[in-house]
Amino acid sequence: MAKRVLVLNGPNLNMLGIREPKTYGSQTLADIEQMIATEAAALGLTVECRQTNREGELCDWIQQALGQSDAIIINAGGYSHTSIAIADALRAVALPVVEVHLSNIYAREAFRHHSYISAVAVGVICGLGATGYKLALRALAEKL
Structure with a gap:
């Protein structure tokens, strides 16, 4: 049986291609999908x-992944820097997680340098x- 990976994208990623293309x-x-x-x-x-775009929905999907998915790739967007709730949900399901960001968060505003x-x-x-998503899939394929 093929291993199942849940790919979650957070707020404003639905605006890719329009939002700040540089x-x-x-x-x-x-x-990307x-x-x-x-x-x-x-x-x-x-x-x-x-x-x-909703934090609680991300938490719900993470919790639903338990028993349904073997790993998670997540780009939580701005919630990466603010959401203890998403981090707690990921910790609770204890699945392998790879965090992806399109931009280099360490080359941007200081508040983006920390991710929960x-x-x-x-x-x-x-x-x-x-x-980054391809690399995350490759890493999880090896890990799983």
Whole structure:
């Protein structure tokens, strides 16, 4: 049975391709999700991609992943820097987590330099644009 990876994207990532293309690139979220699906299939993984602008919905999806998914890739956007609740939900389900950021959060505003999710993740990929999702899938394929 193929390992299942839940890919979660947080607030404003639905605006990719429109929002600050110099920072986030010109690809849309749909483009990135297609790239993720193609890479996952090549690795023998199945993926489910979801996006929300709501913190509680991310927590609900993380909790629902227990028994349904084998790992999580998460780009929580701005919630990475503010949400203890999302970090606690990830800790509670105890699945392997890879945190992804399209931009290099350490080359941006100081408040972005800390992520509550990083402490729960097995790895963090930032600054490589959409390629970060591919790398996260490859790392999880090896780990699983």
